[in-house]
Amino acid sequence: MFKSVKKWFLPLALVLIIAITFAGCSNTTTTAAAATPTAPAPATTQTPATTPSSTVSLNGAGATFPAPLYTKWFDEYYKLTGVKINYQAVGSGAGISQVTAGTVDFGASDAIMTADQQTRAEAANGPILHIPMTSGAIAIIYNLSGINSGQIKITGDVLVKIYLKTITTWNDPQITALNPGLNLPNTPIAVVHRSDGSGTTYIFTNYLSKISDEWKTKVGNATSVNWPGDIGGQGNAGVAGSVQQTPAAIGYVELAYAEQNNIPWVLLKNVAGNYEAPSLAGTTKATEGVTLPDDMKVMITNSSNPDAYPICGFTWILAYINQTDKAKGETLVKMLWWAIHNGQQYGTALDYAALSSAAVAKAENEILSIKYQGQPLLSR
């Protein structure tokens, strides 16, 4: 009897210690636990919908950035209509590959498909649409003790130079000139970037490429680039973690991430000369400062609207114009129509910016152009 008590004592004690540790540091662990708003939604099993109201179910795959919103949408839409939509947040690149291969009914991407990708998709299944669903902003976050969120002002030009490592300290004259009242330290800037390929990086490098020709030729615009600088963090959590821990660090994360974790951000000068904090309103405004083409394949970074925040972008659902299954096609267009209208209200709570009315109008036309055997699947 005594022996068996002895045998169990250690594991029990260990469990107890772990439990106490968790209880003790519940405050500090919340940041880590809340760390992944972009975490892939739990993979739902692809069994056909058993609800009597509908037998059609849709499968989609792609970007992780809008996944929390899409999950919310598809959940609400299921309650509303009984249509089951499975979304796998596998990343934009994988989403594009899957929609090209035709293994999913729609793809989702934060980046515009490259010419090469579009050719391949069109060869397989005909013309493909980029339908904007929502937009998001990217906050430039930093770690300088004693300087509160929104106190530092920088320009796109300075940001490029920091990421090119030509500005290396916080008290560089080019930064202090923009911030006359601030006491910026003489410490080297630790530049943090995303190590994984991501739509966030695509939007960020798109902005830097628009600002600077040097960036465009030296580094370029892609979901993953050859960074001149310092530390790579895995996901938003990795970047935020590195910035929060490393003194004098600078990094970029999705606005939702910075907001939910109270990470200080800089004010960024837009084209009109105003210093803007990253915000949902500023993101929606950004779509009003650029000419939106009919195919909506447009990056809205560096918008000329005076109230626009400069680093933001659309995220798109990719769907083929010519649907091959009438029932699925009808379900898809109805769902998309719902998403760009009724669905927009769910964005704010999750830190996604609503589409501007101009963008909605363009998206409507795109959805209306989706056909089955030459016949439009939806009419006004």
Added chain:
Amino acid sequence: MKVAVPEKIPAGRAAGYTTRRHRRFGDPIFSNLTLVFALVVVGLLIGMVIVLNIDAFPAIRKFGLNFISSVSWNAVTEEFGALPAIFGTLASSAIALVIAIPISLGAAIFLTEIAPSWIRGPASFLIEMLAAIPSVIIGLWGLFVMVPFVRSPIESWLGTHLGFLPLFQGPPFGVGFLAAGMILSIMVIPIITAMSRDVIRAVPDSQREAMLALGATRWEMIRRVTLPYCRSGLIGAVILGLGRALGETMAVTMVIGNSYAISASLFSPGATIASKIASEFSEATSGVYIGSLVELALVLFAVTLLVNVIARLLVWRMTSVKEAKE
């Protein structure tokens, strides 16, 4: 056969089971079944290599052997090379072993030769528990707890006092080769400890007693008899740990800093083959890009194989030298 059967079976307990009928039908089925399983394992390996080669083909065709020696990794211009990742993989694993080997061997010797028996059980249990922690948890702990500690005091102290060495130059970011090596060492210590403990325990007591009878101290006994006796086993334990370190992905990705560069400094961020693949695979789009990542996997395959072969040769040479001496 007819003669051999009754001779081999001890009278009593086994006789009832091993009737001739059982042998005739059971044995061939069993041996063929195990053969099939063995072939499945071998086939899996071969199949994997073939598939990797097919998927890597766009990159192999474009870069050829330059892939191994090139240092660039640029998805925009589609220039890919593996050298920094190979360097990072070997460097982080080497750091891990430098830290892990003394600790593991020390712990194993303590557990087998020195510790009182009431400590052995619990301590072994705890060490094995360490091996059971999923690597993503170790990685999170590494990022939020270990990395700040590595930055200060470890790196800042090394930087101020030993900064004249190229090993300890550069800004102390916390993340980097040192952090990666440390996190890997935490993951390989339980493996090496548990295995070397078993190996040391297997040394016959007669060997120890003979040495002690000659008047040796405990330290002399351990150094002259125990360790040399099980040397090849210990090397095997280290190799097993090295295998884990070379392929470890998640925890390393979280703390290595993911910068694609070769640097002499332990402080500088780097990348390993596994971390590069894990980071970029989901968003890789073009054929050459994906091909390059798959080719990285092939390179990791080759590096692991090479390391294992070298280690086997080492074990083989050491044991043959020992036998020759005897």
